[in-house]
Amino acid sequence: MIERQQHILQFIREHKVVKLVTLTKKFNVSMETIRRDIQQLVLEKKIEKFYGGVKYVEPVEGIIDQRLHEQLPEKIAIAKACASYVQDGDCIFIDSGTTTYQMIPFLVEKEKLTVITNSLPVAFELIGSKVEVIIIGGKIRHSEKSVTSNDFLFRFEHLNINKAFICASGVSIEKGISDFNLEEAITRKQIISISQTVFLATDSTKFNKDVAIQVCPLQEIDTIITDSALSKKTIMHFTKEGVQIKLVQTDK
Template sequence: MYTIERQQHILQFVRKHKVVKLVTLTKEFNVSMETIRRDIHQLVQDKKMEKFYGGVKYMEPAEGLMDNRFHEQLPEKIAIAKACASLVQDGECIFLDSGTTTYQMTPFLLEKEKLTVITNSLPVAFDLIGSNIEVIIIGGKVRHSEKSVTSNDFLFRFDHLNINKAFICASGVSIEKGISDFNLEEAITRKQIINISQTVYVAADSSKFDKDVAIQVCPADAVNMIITDRGLSKETINHFTDKGVQLKIVSTNIDTE
């Protein structure tokens, strides 16, 4: 198992059980105490959990600034973004969400012909300036921390858009609460895009799974596919697929330990 994959499994296990002894983790993942300590050290550095004598405790996440999140799970985000871009055909009109994963799609779209990108992400729009891609940015209020634009029907006529494929990000993904986000205005914008798009993909790395945050965007089975990385446990994958949610798992090609 890849080191980063095992660490994601450990994080999911601790998230589920909240407080876990280190010896329990060695038995659960069939690795040495030294290996578990290295993994825990990395996860503690990443502020994913808190260590105490003989064990660890899960730390509930808070929404961080977009600039800080650009480098989190970067190999996974790039792999997911590349897989998303491969679904885009010449001549389509697509929506790119304001998240850090969909932002990574832009270099993989530059060779597409007659493509139109609708976005509420200022970084996405800036990256595509000067390309042969037509860019439409939705009108509304700028959310400074996310470098995004949030809107509603009063400010922007969403019903005028004809979107073939929408690529949506998420802060939380679970069967129970579906796709969720920290910010109400972002969630409302995503709901509107989902309602008018022909096909909807969620781009979310494995750290977002089995997690619910403040605002539900939509149920998990309301989207066509969730694209994620290999950090998901078999139990989580089965939990989603058994409920009819289609997952696409991509490899990051990270070297093993």
Template structure:
């Protein structure tokens, strides 16, 4: 296992258990204490965890500006976005969410024919200007931190849209609370899109699993497929599969 892959899995383990002893990590990952200390030091520098005597604890993230998050786990986001774009067929009408993962879909869509993209993401709309893709931008209030537009039925008649596939982002994914987000406005827009879409895909990296944030967008039953990176543990995949949730993992090798 490569160092970066091991560190990612260590972070996932710590996030799941919240507080973990270093000796537990050595046993779980079958490596020396010296190796674990190096990995922990790197995760501390990345401000992902905090260290205390004999152990570490997970630092719960808070929502940041989209420009800051664009560069986080970029390799995973691009791979997930490419997998999402491969599901899009010529002539379809799709929804692309305002998240940093779905934003990465745009370059992989440019060769599609007679495609319509509905979006609440200003960066997505700007990227597609000048292409052959028809763009419908949701009307509503501009959310400056996310460069997104949050809509409601008063400002935009969602029922007139016929969306074949919706690609939604998530800040949290769990069996118990489903898909969740930090923003109430974003959650409301996503709920409305999900309710009118024929198929719903959630595009999110593995760090978002088994965690819940402020606002529930929808139960996992409302989602057709969750697309994520292959760092997601087999135990988590099995747990979701047992609940009837389909997960597609993207090979990062």
């Protein structure tokens, strides 16, 4: 049922406004079944209902403090898996998202580790640890507690990043990874372009979703690390495109 709701949501997202009778024909189910599925999606505020049909609700970005507790078990499991790729002596980039923020407890005992970040919370968490911290220079984005930058403000070419851990608000085959904020997207583009290996750390709710600004196509990502709630159909679609996906089990 949950997987069908995901497919229904994807169909509504693509068409923006859909009649209920269209959904019954598309998914070969009764009107009663469609109404139940629609009611759940309405409760989750993913769609809005009107007489005889539904319309897609475009997602908006929440403040980072609000998002820290959303999908938290999944984010911790993903972050732990990300940290397992980090070796002593590495120079890594940690993005400003709420998933990559959860990597910190799994990194503090690493030897001779350098962390480059645009996340103020990440930098503050590492103060007092033995980890070398470099924070990129630029403009502070208050809602994300992050720093957005460009070549005028920060010389990215001087960085030598072994592994970059990037977050995304949307992930799709067509548009790659996307974000709500242009300046944040530009900073991520810069980091991805100079990093030896790029990991995308994102929970399964971000898949088959595009938001305002494209960051990069999927071909620029080496590995996507996500939780095991990702549907088999989505996994198959992405792996057919040559995308490497690592699924992690969540500790409930």
